[in-house]
Amino acid sequence: MGTPADRLAELLQFGPRKNKGSGSGGGGSAYPPRGGGAKLPGGLIGFVIAALVALWLVTSSYYTVQPEERAVVKRFGEVVKTADPGLHFKLPFGIDTVEFVATERVLKQEFGFRTLSTDGERSEYASEDFPDESLMLSGDLNIIDVEWVVQYRISDPMKYLYGMRDPDRTLRDISESVMRRVVGNRLGSDVLTTARVEIGELAEREIQEAMKQYDNGIHIVTVQLQDVVPPRAVQPAFNEVNEARQERERMINEATKRLNQEIPKASGEANRLIAEAEGYASERVNQALGETAAFRSILSEYRSAPAVTRARMYIETIRNVLPNIGTVMVVKDGKTAPLPYFDLRKPRAATQEQPQ
Amino acid sequence: MKSTFALIIGVLVALGVLQSTYVIDQAEQAILVQFGEPVGELVNTPGLHWKLPFIQDVRRFDKRILSWDGDVTQIPTLGREFVVVDTTARWRIVDPLKFLRSVRDEAGAKTRLDDLLDSVSRDIISGTTLEEIIRSKDWAVDAKALGEEGVAIEQVDLTKPKKGRATLEKEMMAAAAKLVPELGIELVDVRLKRINYIDSVSRQVETRMISERQSIAERFRSEGQGKSSEILGQMERELRQIRSEAERKAAEIRGKADAEATKIYGETYGADPEFFAFLRTLDSYKAMGENTTLVLDADSEFFRYLDSTRAR
Numbered sequence: 001m002g003t004p005a006d007r008l009a010e011l012l013q014f015g016p017r018k019n020k021g022s023g024s025g026g027g028g029s030a031y032p033p034r035g036g037g038a039k040l041p042g043g044l045i046g047f048v049i050a051a052l053v054a055l056w057l058v059t060s061s062y063y064t065v066q067p068e069e070r071a072v073v074k075r076f077g078e079v080v081k082t083a084d085p086g087l088h089f090k091l092p093f094g095i096d097t098v099e100f101v102a103t104e105r106v107l108k109q110e111f112g113f114r115t116l117s118t119d120g121e122r123s124e125y126a127s128e129d130f131p132d133e134s135l136m137l138s139g140d141l142n143i144i145d146v147e148w149v150v151q152y153r154i155s156d157p158m159k160y161l162y163g164m165r166d167p168d169r170t171l172r173d174i175s176e177s178v179m180r181r182v183v184g185n186r187l188g189s190d191v192l193t194t195a196r197v198e199i200g201e202l203a204e205r206e207i208q209e210a211m212k213q214y215d216n217g218i219h220i221v222t223v224q225l226q227d228v229v230p231p232r233a234v235q236p237a238f239n240e241v242n243e244a245r246q247e248r249e250r251m252i253n254e255a256t257k258r259l260n261q262e263i264p265k266a267s268g269e270a271n272r273l274i275a276e277a278e279g280y281a282s283e284r285v286n287q288a289l290g291e292t293a294a295f296r297s298i299l300s301e302y303r304s305a306p307a308v309t310r311a312r313m314y315i316e317t318i319r320n321v322l323p324n325i326g327t328v329m330v331v332k333d334g335k336t337a338p339l340p341y342f343d344l345r346k347p348r349a350a351t352q353e354q355p356q
Numbered sequence: 357m358k359s360t361f362a363l364i365i366g367v368l369v370a371l372g373v374l375q376s377t378y379v380i381d382q383a384e385q386a387i388l389v390q391f392g393e394p395v396g397e398l399v400n401t402p403g404l405h406w407k408l409p410f411i412q413d414v415r416r417f418d419k420r421i422l423s424w425d426g427d428v429t430q431i432p433t434l435g436r437e438f439v440v441v442d443t444t445a446r447w448r449i450v451d452p453l454k455f456l457r458s459v460r461d462e463a464g465a466k467t468r469l470d471d472l473l474d475s476v477s478r479d480i481i482s483g484t485t486l487e488e489i490i491r492s493k494d495w496a497v498d499a500k501a502l503g504e505e506g507v508a509i510e511q512v513d514l515t516k517p518k519k520g521r522a523t524l525e526k527e528m529m530a531a532a533a534k535l536v537p538e539l540g541i542e543l544v545d546v547r548l549k550r551i552n553y554i555d556s557v558s559r560q561v562e563t564r565m566i567s568e569r570q571s572i573a574e575r576f577r578s579e580g581q582g583k584s585s586e587i588l589g590q591m592e593r594e595l596r597q598i599r600s601e602a603e604r605k606a607a608e609i610r611g612k613a614d615a616e617a618t619k620i621y622g623e624t625y626g627a628d629p630e631f632f633a634f635l636r637t638l639d640s641y642k643a644m645g646e647n648t649t650l651v652l653d654a655d656s657e658f659f660r661y662l663d664s665t666r667a668r
């Protein structure tokens with residue numbers, strides 16, 4: 001098939017079907033106008049055909065591989081080489097076809113949710129759920145809603161293209177199967193809380209193992225659990241548990257707070273009580289000491305002249321006391337009524353402003 | 357006229373070449389069919405191949421691993437719960453000739469696989485309890501180490517499965533693999549993709565989950581009350597302890613001081629009790645004020661000299 005006609009024929013049959021590369025642009029326009037040459041000048045037709053063929057030749061004999069891609073080049077369907085990024089040449093007219101595989105890019109599959117766009121500062125997510133994907137059973141036979149992502153790379157473009165048809169879909173199926181196995185082997189409460197990372201790691205390992213078994217050139221980068229929640233109808237009950245837990249903490253805290261308030265206060269009061277008692281004690285003792293010291297001094301004086309001192313003290317006391325007393329009555333044995341001796345109240349009432 | 361003739365010849369030649377060559381892709385294998393009858397060897401090297409024009413036809417088959425996704429079916433388990441089961445499998449065409457004869461193409465194969473895998477999964481699932489299907493062999497949940505969730509989970513049997521999910525998948529695979537070789541097919545694996553409750557069971561399970569949660573919440577609340585009362589009780593105890601201790605100490609101190617004072621007074625006043633009584637009496641007179649009415653005997657010491665002077 002060395003002649004251009006042969007190549008043309010090949011192309012007519014296979015070119016447009018197989019060629020996914022950048023060089024396929026000229027395919028459609030290069031159809032030779034069949035049997036239309038009778039009326040037109042032969043030279044012109046020939047020129048137009050030649051020009052179209054030339055254009056097609058040029059556009060279908062090179063391809064560009066982007067930095068994140070590798071290209072697989074096939075000649076008549078058979079893989080002849082893989083190409084690295086850059087500009088490359090190939091046989092034209094669809095003899096060589098090129099398939100591009102993004103080997104350097106980390107690809108992502110989402111389960112239970114969909115990212116609509118990652119433009120701008122915040123990613124947008126589809127508002128609807130995908131309960132078929134995300135609802136599963138945990139080991140205690142409860143229902144749990146698990147969302148996760150699988151990030152992967154195509155490590156071998158040959159295996160990716162020719163080991164398996166539609167490896168991405170298989171990756172999806174296997175991811176769902178594996179995630180359900182892993183989650184089914186746990187308690188729902190663990191999945192919701194502590195086991196998230198472990199589940200991700202386990203799933204990653206198992207998915208990778210399956211991909212290895214299929215030999216489809218997919219390398220799993222990571223499996224990460226996103227939202228893991230109980231089913232919607234049960235969520236209020238879960239919240240109630242959280243609230244109850246908070247309430248428990250709150251009650252304990254309040255009690256502890258009261259304890260912390262009352263105990264130091266009581267300790268302080270206790271210390272005050274003791275200090276007061278101690279104060280009373282020293283006061284009492286000092287008073288006793290003082291009074292007795294005074295008594296002792298007086299006593300020693302008294303002993304030197306008891307009768308005089310006694311009389312003096314009595315009279316002095318009465319003299320000091322009497323002016324302050326409201327009513328003084330003097331009685332004599334044998335008299336029935338009290339006999340007023342003198343009444344301080346009357347002269348006092350009269351000369352209240354200037355006593356004495 | 358000459359050029360028109362040349363063009364016709366060209367087109368005819370092209371048609372001939374087209375009809376006598378075919379391309380096998382890297383992913384394909386092919387069998388040539390002549391008047392409906394397969395002829396020649398299996399073609400499984402990619403590239404350009406020759407055939408007889410017009411009478412031979414190319415049947416292409418994918419060489420790669422293909423996937424099969426079953427319909428979602430409702431199956432009761434051994435425990436009578438209805439579950440929705442979605443299985444998935446991978447297979448490949450290993451004997452294109454047999455494949456061509458028995459199922460013709462992939463659509464035919466899919467129908468056969470549908471029937472086959474559906475019945476296999478029905479058999480296996482309906483003969484197994486749900487726990488066995490959900491859990492795996494390395495199930496290692498210790499019912500005693502459940503902590504705060506423990507109370508609620510007691511209702512569910514937490515025993516280790518005898519077979520577990522992976523084993524069941526292998527059994528399904530083995531059962532199906534026996535039947536597919538006659539189709540020219542090899543099964544790579546069979547997996548349970550999704551297993552969920554049917555809607556009505558889902559609602560029951562959700563109700564159960566809700567009541568589980570509520571009982572946990574209730575326990576938290578009463579725990580809170582209990583702990584709180586405990587702390588307050590402890591506080592009350594400590595308060596009483598502190599106060600009573602302080603009162604005791606204070607009383608002790610006062611008592612000691614009183615005793616000491618008494619001792620001091622006793623020792624001192626004991627020297628002349630009569631004079632002490634006299635002094636004290638005089639002291640108590642000093643406390644008398646305006647509101648007091650003093651009744652004095654006319655014969656008392658105070659008036660004695662008054663009388664005596666009058667008598668003189």
